[in-house]
Amino acid sequence: MAARAGKSQEMDPGIWCHLPVELLEHVLSFLPLKSFFNLLCTCKRFKSLIYSPSFLAKYSPSPSSSSSSSSPALSSFLLLSHPQFYRHxxxxxxxxxxxxxxxxxxxSILLPYAATTAITLLSAANGLLCFSLPNSxxxxxxxxxxxxxxVLQFPGYPFAFEMLTLVPAPNGYKIFMIASGSSSNNAWVxxxxxxxxxxxxxxxxxxxDNCHQGVYCNGVLYFCTSEPFSIACFDLESGVWDRSVVELPGELTFVKLVSDGEGKLYLVGGIGRNGISKSMKLWELEGENWVLVESLPEFMCQKLVSVCYHxxxxxxxxWHQETICVCCYTWPEILYYKVARRTWHWxxxxxxxPDKWSCGFRWFSFVPELYAQV
Known part of the structure; x- marks a missing residue:
């Protein structure tokens, strides 16, 4: 029987409740992520379906099918942390x-901490955020x-740390940290x-001294050393430090590393003399050589140099979603390079x-992940 004019047509609850599980999972897999999570609190059946292995297989596309329209696309964000945003x-x-x-x-999960003290965002990876809890x-x-x-309790107290990096792992995640002690600085994982x-x-x-996070690539964290520039490597599984034998480009005034998370390692470096950058270039590591990818246009380089005052x-x-982001703690903008298009942008x-801002800008790549376990 046709629905009456002006009235919406609804499915008979007797039919809906007997909808085959595989068909229901297929329908849910088309939902946008926001609507998808609104279902968690509607009924126990939806919640159990969402976390079932069969639905997970439908929702999580393989790398070869990541562009398929059959799965909802996750939004990706650039997240900005700054002391003037306080704790809210x-x-x-x-x-x-x-x-x-x-x-x-x-x-609900941050309120007990954010309501009493200013928690600080330290690192982000694989849909997870890592905050420090002051006075603990x-x-x-x-x-x-x-x-x-x-909440992860560090074995020692009181303590201080010089750098912290949250990295994805096959069965979860790892956290690398250099703990400062009275006698020695050791790595903790x-x-x-x-x-x-x-x-x-x-x-x-x-x-x-200014190295705040390591760059993760193929199970190894990479760090830049002070002048003369070189690259130090830390194997997260064995805990062994090593040095990269690949020769760096010449006349570098600064060196920064970036990884795409899939095995490619990039180097962003200033070129000049006496600590003054005249240009900035991007290289990709191919085998045992750093291969030049692109140079930053001169007018953009002049702006970057001026905002960081050398x-x-x-x-x-x-790295953020096929782009390489170059940031400065003293400047609220991001310079980014689109790898596929080979173009630079601000x-x-x-x-x-706030109009009157100060230094302390920390940007992070934040890509929400449904099944990232803490």
Whole structure:
């Protein structure tokens, strides 16, 4: 019987409740991510389906089919942390649609910490965020998408750390950290698979003082050293330090590393003399050689040099969705390179940033992951 004019047609509940599981899973796999998660609180059946192995297989496309329209596309964001944002929100730039929005830190898993103290975002990877908890020897790792979190207690207290890197692992994630002690600086690695810390001695003392995170590629973390520039390597499994034997390009004024997460390693470096950069170039590691990919246009290089005032320790780089981002702690904009198009661009500053801003800008690549476990 046709539906009456002016009234919506609804499916008979008796039919809906007997819909085959495989058909229901297929329908749910087309939903946008936001609508997808609104279903979690509607009924137990939806929640159990969403976390079933068969639905996971439908929702998580293989690399070869990542562009398929049969699975909902995850949004990707550039996340900005700054002391002037205090503890309640972090601006997000949606790189897919070019809009700004805010990430609230007053959600249920962060509220107990953000309401009492200023938690600091340290690292992001694989859909997870890692915060430091002041006045304690703990870190908070969370997946804001699904509302899960874990507090990681560091074995020693009091302690200080010089750098921290959150990296993906086959069965979860790892956290690399250099802990500063009274007698020595040792490397520590947390493995979420076994929920424990391991200490590794033999810290390479030549790492650059301004090196805040390592660059992860094929199970190894790469770090830049102070002048004369070189690359130090730390194997996350064995805990062994090594030096790269690949010769770096000449006349470098600064060196920054970037990895695409799939095995490619890039080098961003200033070219000049006496600590003054006249140009900036991008190289890719191919075998035992750094191969020049692109040079930054002169007018863009002049702006970059002017905003960092030749204090290249303020410059840092990271990979975000097929782009290489070049940032400066003292400047609220991002210089980025689109690898596929071979073009350079500037991302304007966040509109919610106060007019009177100071240094301390920290950008992160944030790509939400449904099944990232804490």
């Amino acid at each position: 929100r972090l601006p997000l730039y949606d790189s897919a649609i070019g809009n700004w929005r805010n990430l609230s830190l007053t959600c 020897s703990s870190f908070l790792v969370c997946n804001l998408l699904v509302g899960s979190s874990r 947390y493995d979420s698979g076994v929920h424990s810390w391991r200490e590794f001695q033999g810290f390479d003392p030549t790492l650059s 204090n290249y320790e303020h410059v840092y780089c990271f 991302l304007p500053k966040c509109p919610s940033l």
